[in-house]
Amino acid sequence: MPTKYDLAIIGSGSGAFAAAIRASTLGKSVVMIERGTFGGTCVNTGCVPSKALIAAAEARHVAADATTRFPGIDTFAEPVDMPALVGGKQALVESLRGEKYVDIADSYGWQIRHGDATFAGIPDVPVLEITGADGMVETIEANQYLIATGSRPWAPKFDGLEEAGYLTSTTAMELTEVPESLLVLGGGYVALEQAQLFARLGSKVTVLMRSRLASKEEPEVSKALQEVFSDEGIRVVRRAVATRAVRDAGTGQVVVTADVSGGEQEFRADQVLVALGRRPVTDGLNLDAVAVNTGEFGEVVVTDQLRSSNTRIWAAGDVTGHPEFVYVAAHHGTMVAENAFADANRSVDYTRLPRVTFTSPAIGAVGLTEKQILDAGIRCDCRVLPLHHVPRALVNRDTRGFIKIVANADTGEILGLTAVAKDAGELAAAGVHILGKTITEVADAWAPYLTMAEGIRIAAKAFTTNPARLSCCA
Incomplete structure (x- = not known):
C-alpha cells in the first residue's frame, strides 16, 4: 500500500523548502524527494558558489587596480591558486547546505527520500513511484503534489560542440586552473558574470552574443557594461552566432x-563556456500520465496561482519557466502551500520584482523599462543620472555607471528604476518601495549623505533641476 502524505515535493531547492516549511507550520505531513545533491541549484551550483568566486575575483581585481584608483596606495595581485579558491568555495557550499537545508529539514521533521520520482496512477488519483539507488521502488500517495525540480544549463545543438567539449555555468565552478583564454557564448546575466569573473582571475576573455549585453534591460546598461568590459580587457563581439x-x-x-554580421569568423580559446540560458527539468517525471501540460521548453504550465492542469499538482520555481531567481522560487513555494492548504487564492505578481546581475559594477533594476512603458501606450518621462553626480561614487573613485528613473509623464508616477553601480542590487531593493510614488515625493524624501541610495533622490531631482547645479545634500 502507498505511504500517504498531505504534500509530496519533488526537488529540494528553495521553492521546495519554502513550501515544506509553510506546509509544516500549517500542520501538514510532508515528504521531499531528491534524486541529486540535496539543496537544489542555488546553494550547490548556482548563486552561492558563483557569487563566492565573483567576490574573490573582485578582491583580486581591486588589489590590482587600487594603485590607479587611489593615490598613495601601492598594491599588486599574484596569480590565482585556483585549487585553494575552489576548495574555499566548496567549503562554504557544504556549510550552507548543512545549516540552511539539511539541518532545517531535520528541525521540521519532514520525511526525505533519495531517488528518482515518477508519476503513475491516473490523473484523478496520481501517485509517485520512487526508485532508490538500490533499485527498490516505493509508492507514495499525497493529497497535493509540488514539482520543484528547477532548471539546468542549456546548450544549442551546433556542429561539433559536443565532441569539442564545453563548460556550463555549473562545470565552470569546478575548474582547478584558470584557463589562459576563454570564449563565452551568450550575453545574459550568467554570461556577463562568468566573463568578468574569469577575466579578473587572469583569463583572456572573448564574449560572442547575438544581440547586446543584457539585452532585456535598458540600452544604457549595455553601453555602460561594454565600456567596463573594454577597460578590463574583455573583447565583446556582437551579432555573432556560433555555428x-x-x-x-x-x-x-x-x-x-x-x-x-553575415560573415564567418573563427575564434580560438582554451575553454568555451556556453551561457545561452537554462531549461526546466521535467524529463522522467511522466507528466503525461497524470495530465500535466508542459510548454515549448518542457516547463510545467501553471495558472497565476501556480496550479498545473491537474488540480492536485502544483509547480514552483524555474520549472515553471517564470523568472529564474531563487527568491522567486521561495515565494512560489510559500504561495503553493498557502493556496493548497489554506485556501489563500494568492496570485503571482511580478510588478515590483527586483532583478540583479552581479557584475562589477552591478546591474540592478525594478519595474518597467522605457521601451515597455512606450509599448504600453504611456507617455514616458525619464532621467539618466551619471554616477559622477553621486557623492558616494566620487568617494569610491568609481563613477562607472548611472541611475535611471522612468515615470508616467502625465502623473509623475515612477514606473521603473535601473542602475549600473556598486551596490546596484541595494538600489533595486530600494526601488521596490518607490514604485508608484511620484517624482516629487522621492525628490523631497530623506536620503542619507554618502550612500548610493542618495543617488535615487538626486535622480528624482534631475527631473526639475540640473544635477550639476546641486550642492552636496541640496
Missing part, C-alpha cells in the same frame, strides 16, 4: 566558427 566547433589536436584549443 561550428572543433578541438585543435595540435594546440588543444577549441576553434569556434561563428556567423558575425
Whole structure:
C-alpha cells in the first residue's frame, strides 16, 4: 500500500523548502524527494558558489587596480591558486547546505527520500513511484503534489560542440586552473558574470552574443557594461552566432566558427563556456500520465496561482519557466502551500520584482523599462543620472555607471528604476518601495549623505533641476 502524505515535493531547492516549511507550520505531513545533491541549484551550483568566486575575483581585481584608483596606495595581485579558491568555495557550499537545508529539514521533521520520482496512477488519483539507488521502488500517495525540480544549463545543438567539449555555468565552478583564454557564448546575466569573473582571475576573455549585453534591460546598461568590459580587457563581439566547433589536436584549443554580421569568423580559446540560458527539468517525471501540460521548453504550465492542469499538482520555481531567481522560487513555494492548504487564492505578481546581475559594477533594476512603458501606450518621462553626480561614487573613485528613473509623464508616477553601480542590487531593493510614488515625493524624501541610495533622490531631482547645479545634500 502507498505511504500517504498531505504534500509530496519533488526537488529540494528553495521553492521546495519554502513550501515544506509553510506546509509544516500549517500542520501538514510532508515528504521531499531528491534524486541529486540535496539543496537544489542555488546553494550547490548556482548563486552561492558563483557569487563566492565573483567576490574573490573582485578582491583580486581591486588589489590590482587600487594603485590607479587611489593615490598613495601601492598594491599588486599574484596569480590565482585556483585549487585553494575552489576548495574555499566548496567549503562554504557544504556549510550552507548543512545549516540552511539539511539541518532545517531535520528541525521540521519532514520525511526525505533519495531517488528518482515518477508519476503513475491516473490523473484523478496520481501517485509517485520512487526508485532508490538500490533499485527498490516505493509508492507514495499525497493529497497535493509540488514539482520543484528547477532548471539546468542549456546548450544549442551546433556542429561539433559536443565532441569539442564545453563548460556550463555549473562545470565552470569546478575548474582547478584558470584557463589562459576563454570564449563565452551568450550575453545574459550568467554570461556577463562568468566573463568578468574569469577575466579578473587572469583569463583572456572573448564574449560572442547575438544581440547586446543584457539585452532585456535598458540600452544604457549595455553601453555602460561594454565600456567596463573594454577597460578590463574583455573583447565583446556582437551579432555573432556560433555555428561550428572543433578541438585543435595540435594546440588543444577549441576553434569556434561563428556567423558575425553575415560573415564567418573563427575564434580560438582554451575553454568555451556556453551561457545561452537554462531549461526546466521535467524529463522522467511522466507528466503525461497524470495530465500535466508542459510548454515549448518542457516547463510545467501553471495558472497565476501556480496550479498545473491537474488540480492536485502544483509547480514552483524555474520549472515553471517564470523568472529564474531563487527568491522567486521561495515565494512560489510559500504561495503553493498557502493556496493548497489554506485556501489563500494568492496570485503571482511580478510588478515590483527586483532583478540583479552581479557584475562589477552591478546591474540592478525594478519595474518597467522605457521601451515597455512606450509599448504600453504611456507617455514616458525619464532621467539618466551619471554616477559622477553621486557623492558616494566620487568617494569610491568609481563613477562607472548611472541611475535611471522612468515615470508616467502625465502623473509623475515612477514606473521603473535601473542602475549600473556598486551596490546596484541595494538600489533595486530600494526601488521596490518607490514604485508608484511620484517624482516629487522621492525628490523631497530623506536620503542619507554618502550612500548610493542618495543617488535615487538626486535622480528624482534631475527631473526639475540640473544635477550639476546641486550642492552636496541640496
